[in-house]
Amino acid sequence: MAPVAPEQLWTAVTAIRYAFPAVIFLYFIAALAITVCTLQTQRLRIKDEHVRRDVILGLIFGVTVAYSHCLLGIISSKGDFDGFVALALTDSKFPVWYPYYGTWFFGFVVELILAVVPNVFRPPKSPFDYAAIVIQGLRICIFTILPSLYFGLRNDRKEYDNCDAERQTLLAKKLAPKASSSDNTTANGNGNGYGATTDANAQESDTADNASDAGSEDSWLAEQRKAQEMIDKRLQQDGNWFTYAKGFTVFLPYLWPFHNKGLQFRAVLVGFCLLASNALNVLVPNQMGVMIDSLTKYAQGDSESNIWLPVVVYTVLRFVSGGACIGWIRRWLWIPLEQYSYDALSTASHAHLMSLSSDFHDNKTSSDLSQAVHGGRSVADLLETVCFQVIPMFIDLAIAFAYLWSLFGPYMGLMMAATVISYLYITTKLYARRASKRRDYITIYRKEWTIGQQSLDGWSTASLFNMIPYERHRYACAVKDHMKAKRTYEMSSQAISAAQGLVMTLGLLGALWLGVYQVAYGRKSVGKFTTLLVYWAQLQSPLIFFSSMYRQISYSLMDAERLLELFQTKPTVTDMPNAKPLKLGQGLVKFDRVSFAYDERKPTLKNVSFVVPPGKTVALVGETGGGKSTILKLIDRFYDVKSGSISIDSQDIRDVCLESLRGKIGVVPQDPMLFNDSIMNNIRYARITASDKEVYEACKAAAVHEKIMSFPDGYNSKVGDRGVKLSGGEKQRVAIARAILKQPEIILLDEATSAVDTETEQLIQEGFKTLCNGRTTFIVAHRLSTIMKADHILVVMNGEIVEGGSHDELVHKKGKYHDLWSKQILVKPAVDRSRSQSPKKRDTHIINDLTPNRQKVELAKALKNTPHDETCQSNQQKPSDTQTSDEGPEGPNQDPCNIEQGTKPAPDTKSGPGHQREVSAERS
Numbered sequence: 001m002a003p004v005a006p007e008q009l010w011t012a013v014t015a016i017r018y019a020f021p022a023v024i025f026l027y028f029i030a031a032l033a034i035t036v037c038t039l040q041t042q043r044l045r046i047k048d049e050h051v052r053r054d055v056i057l058g059l060i061f062g063v064t065v066a067y068s069h070c071l072l073g074i075i076s077s078k079g080d081f082d083g084f085v086a087l088a089l090t091d092s093k094f095p096v097w098y099p100y101y102g103t104w105f106f107g108f109v110v111e112l113i114l115a116v117v118p119n120v121f122r123p124p125k126s127p128f129d130y131a132a133i134v135i136q137g138l139r140i141c142i143f144t145i146l147p148s149l150y151f152g153l154r155n156d157r158k159e160y161d162n163c164d165a166e167r168q169t170l171l172a173k174k175l176a177p178k179a180s181s182s183d184n185t186t187a188n189g190n191g192n193g194y195g196a197t198t199d200a201n202a203q204e205s206d207t208a209d210n211a212s213d214a215g216s217e218d219s220w221l222a223e224q225r226k227a228q229e230m231i232d233k234r235l236q237q238d239g240n241w242f243t244y245a246k247g248f249t250v251f252l253p254y255l256w257p258f259h260n261k262g263l264q265f266r267a268v269l270v271g272f273c274l275l276a277s278n279a280l281n282v283l284v285p286n287q288m289g290v291m292i293d294s295l296t297k298y299a300q301g302d303s304e305s306n307i308w309l310p311v312v313v314y315t316v317l318r319f320v321s322g323g324a325c326i327g328w329i330r331r332w333l334w335i336p337l338e339q340y341s342y343d344a345l346s347t348a349s350h351a352h353l354m355s356l357s358s359d360f361h362d363n364k365t366s367s368d369l370s371q372a373v374h375g376g377r378s379v380a381d382l383l384e385t386v387c388f389q390v391i392p393m394f395i396d397l398a399i400a401f402a403y404l405w406s407l408f409g410p411y412m413g414l415m416m417a418a419t420v421i422s423y424l425y426i427t428t429k430l431y432a433r434r435a436s437k438r439r440d441y442i443t444i445y446r447k448e449w450t451i452g453q454q455s456l457d458g459w460s461t462a463s464l465f466n467m468i469p470y471e472r473h474r475y476a477c478a479v480k481d482h483m484k485a486k487r488t489y490e491m492s493s494q495a496i497s498a499a500q501g502l503v504m505t506l507g508l509l510g511a512l513w514l515g516v517y518q519v520a521y522g523r524k525s526v527g528k529f530t531t532l533l534v535y536w537a538q539l540q541s542p543l544i545f546f547s548s549m550y551r552q553i554s555y556s557l558m559d560a561e562r563l564l565e566l567f568q569t570k571p572t573v574t575d576m577p578n579a580k581p582l583k584l585g586q587g588l589v590k591f592d593r594v595s596f597a598y599d600e601r602k603p604t605l606k607n608v609s610f611v612v613p614p615g616k617t618v619a620l621v622g623e624t625g626g627g628k629s630t631i632l633k634l635i636d637r638f639y640d641v642k643s644g645s646i647s648i649d650s651q652d653i654r655d656v657c658l659e660s661l662r663g664k665i666g667v668v669p670q671d672p673m674l675f676n677d678s679i680m681n682n683i684r685y686a687r688i689t690a691s692d693k694e695v696y697e698a699c700k701a702a703a704v705h706e707k708i709m710s711f712p713d714g715y716n717s718k719v720g721d722r723g724v725k726l727s728g729g730e731k732q733r734v735a736i737a738r739a740i741l742k743q744p745e746i747i748l749l750d751e752a753t754s755a756v757d758t759e760t761e762q763l764i765q766e767g768f769k770t771l772c773n774g775r776t777t778f779i780v781a782h783r784l785s786t787i788m789k790a791d792h793i794l795v796v797m798n799g800e801i802v803e804g805g806s807h808d809e810l811v812h813k814k815g816k817y818h819d820l821w822s823k824q825i826l827v828k829p830a831v832d833r834s835r836s837q838s839p840k841k842r843d844t845h846i847i848n849d850l851t852p853n854r855q856k857v858e859l860a861k862a863l864k865n866t867p868h869d870e871t872c873q874s875n876q877q878k879p880s881d882t883q884t885s886d887e888g889p890e891g892p893n894q895d896p897c898n899i900e901q902g903t904k905p906a907p908d909t910k911s912g913p914g915h916q917r918e919v920s921a922e923r924s
């Protein structure tokens, strides 16, 4: 006689039986998620894994089959779970086993309890009972064999190889453009891991980042690939997803309003709204069922049934759950938070970018920079996606599982879980397979766009070379390729939709079958069935969203990664602690053994030393790329010297505030950058407080006032993007006007007049006279005639100062400067030709050479009178219209022929008081 089991024991056994699949399912999902997130650097022995995985996989399938006999019992749901475990294992070539240990252990213990306890109190009677016991025993055996096999096959003596087999990116597995297939086992992101097989297609992500041919890679795809590589690199460094995510905590102060209690309260309310939405997602279909049940009862003659109350409640619930109530409230609460994060991130990233030094900006394109600033929006988007879509989706699914279980029993819950898991699994797999098609499509689409754009932009070139038919044909081919790629891509998208639809339909079919069965046998009401229908349909929307969520998150992550990189970049030129403002006295500038390199491998300046006395003008000349502009940039601290020092009035410029230094320096750069604004605003940029009159004066000094006044909109004319609407010379003069307006103490002119004509240049020199008077000035120039009256000339060659002195001294020295000088045709006012005057006495204004056309004419004239090129006509007298009236009659004689011949130039006996010129033949 078997003992009679107490009621509580049966209840406990039943509870275990019911809870077992759900508990173990939750355990496995949680363990798997934690493992994937934390064990990126775990190393495993790959060969063993192959063997063991297959054997264990077989056993798990055995357990699944062993459960399937009890199709009508709750325990079969454990079979479903084992099917899921088997699926997870099938999909992981190099699995992490920790989550599996727990399931085996749980399985063993629970099976043992379920086998022993009921059979002790109720011994088997029928052959069916005995068969069930045998199968149960089989399952217990498998649960015993599984760990024994796993640990038995373990070969602890085997060396770990270098494969980080368990590494896996949660985003995508990719083939880097140059990675060979043999790299598959060498790094994370190469397809090894959980939830992924290693076939080439599956290794490709849907982020379209795996261009296989770097040569033809589209720029956008290249950007995506680079961002993905950055994620992979950091993931590799950090070791796992948790530490990786921790890297983003730097954004936390920009996302969470730590100092604003009001906004924090709003955030909490938003959380409540989300939970309320989750609840309403259940309540609305439930209420519909209640409404239908009350109507059914009423229709069946139960006049007691209140038909209006459920209708009212349903209407209220619908209203509350809709966009007019909870949706609106949530949005209203969220907008200030959204704006807070956008404001904080955008301004912080912009301010950070603006604070970075030249070395950073040199290496970034403007699109890189603006993308980095707008990455702020992506971080906020990422947060929104996770908070408003991902988390609610999982809450919805968990609630759905529990709700359907409670409404129609465990099978319905399991049916829903199986449908959802199949849907997610199929979607992920198919999207991964479609990645290559999507990438091809994007590449070809962008190619079509580029070809179209280029041919339209290059219309004049195409016309000149009679290539219009060629361009037409090229574009037509690109459109055809685009259409072909689009067709393939859309067909694959349709295939995914079809597969998703099929899974959902099969799930619905199963749910309907169960629902109809229960309604037909009178266990459930029609109202409940309606609830099921409505609820099932409602579940589809988060699932559909899942399809796009994956890509959306990976794009946002890439942007966030760029922003993170930006935030981690520190400016290299900064104020020292306790830096003091620059106290400018006379303006003595000293370079003391300065060395500098943009790239450590190639020195740009080597041991450069010189002193510029206060108020003097020093000119830097020499070969192109010699380092002249670099010297100016170092004075302005665009870069810091690598060794040596630069001081102004005995203060090392690294020890003074950057702001005070730049406030004292006025620069006219080689290629001035103007803002797309009015001319007035562009000039006033130098001194925002300047009055209109001061701007006009500055423009007059820069010889641009008349020109500006001739524009239809005068000073209000827009200059276009980067000043494209102005000619090179106009732009330079606007830049000069800016510098004049700033009234700086030290002036840096970098090829400031290279783009203006001779006549204008002479006018500008007048402006410079005012600007440079008494101020320390640096001039970089290629046209030597423009600097010959500088107080000191430095010849910069290959990063070194090879010569220094006044023009006359250098010309007589017959060194580098003499070479440069003799290679240029020099035209200067004859009145300036006298050398007798000392350089000190000379006017500091700078004279000019001719425009190329004029040079040719003058040269032709000169040659006409000269039987040989070498013969110098040093005393040609030509009337000059470029001679300025204030040029004295005793300018230095600059006849290069004479210099070359080593003779002192003779005074120009023929020169009259008028505008005279001296022309020399070019020497090559």
Ligand SMILES: Nc1ncnc2c1ncn2[C@@H]1O[C@H](COP(=O)(O)OP(=O)(O)OP(=O)(O)O)[C@@H](O)[C@H]1O
Binding pocket: 362, 598, 599, 604, 623, 624, 625, 626, 627, 628, 629, 630, 631
């Ligand atoms: N931002 C930069 N990054 C890296 N290298 C640079 C940078 N700017 C200049 N260089 C290099 O430094 C060297 C010196 O450049 P710099 O502009 O000072 O020459 P330069 O004498 O002013 O030439 P030019 O007369 O043509 O203006 C050149 O070889 C140039 O390629």
